[in-house]
Amino acid sequence: xxxxxxxxxxxxxxxxxxxxxxxxxxxxxxxxxxxxxxxxxxxxxxxxxxxxxxxxxxxxxxxxxxxxxxxxxxxxxxxxxxxxxxxxxxxxxxxxxxxxxxxxxxxxxxxxxxxxxxxxxxxxxxxxxxxxxxxxxxxxxxxxxxxxxxxxxxxxx
Numbered sequence: 013x014x015x016x017x018x019x020x021x022x023x024x025x026x027x028x029x030x031x032x033x034x035x036x037x038x039x040x041x042x043x044x045x046x047x048x049x050x051x052x053x054x055x056x057x058x059x060x061x062x063x064x065x066x067x068x069x070x071x072x073x074x075x076x077x078x079x080x081x082x083x084x085x086x087x088x089x090x091x092x093x094x095x096x097x098x099x100x101x102x103x104x105x106x107x108x109x110x111x112x113x114x115x116x117x118x119x120x121x122x123x124x125x126x127x128x129x130x131x132x133x134x135x136x137x138x139x140x141x142x143x144x145x146x147x148x149x150x151x152x153x154x155x156x157x158x159x160x161x162x163x164x165x166x167x168x169x
Contacts, residue, residue, distance in 0.1 A: 046162060056102070
């Protein structure tokens with residue numbers, strides 16, 4: 013039986029996956045190419061990033077499961093840009109399917125964790141810590157980005 017921290021992380025991951033998939037599927041198609049609140053990205057690019065941006069988390073979990081040191085972080089911005097570009101003209105359905113598949117892979121890795129693995133030292137965006145510390149906000153990045161999606165402006169009455 014996994015530790016409470018793992019069970020909680022799995023529950024939060026599953027809930028966020030359901031929310032993000034539903035959000036993607038119901039997002040107004042007319043607003044996909046509208047600017048988001050995330051830099052220069054349009055909503056479609058932001059949804060593509062949410063659907064594909066799991067490299068760092070996958071790296072942490074695989075290292076913990078294999079009992080190996082972390083693989084040096086790849087050029088994140090370039091790899092991220094490639095993943096987003098691959099979905100440049102994708103429909104909401106394709107983006108949602110990609111999101112579900114990628115998040116299922118992370119969920120599978122999470123489900124294999126054991127308590128001792130949570131002490132793996134990791135490097136996060138702005139801090140070092142342990143996998144245990146990261147589990148609490150494993151899905152926050154995606155939810156924060158979801159809040160940056162912008163609908164089309166309302167038409168004047």
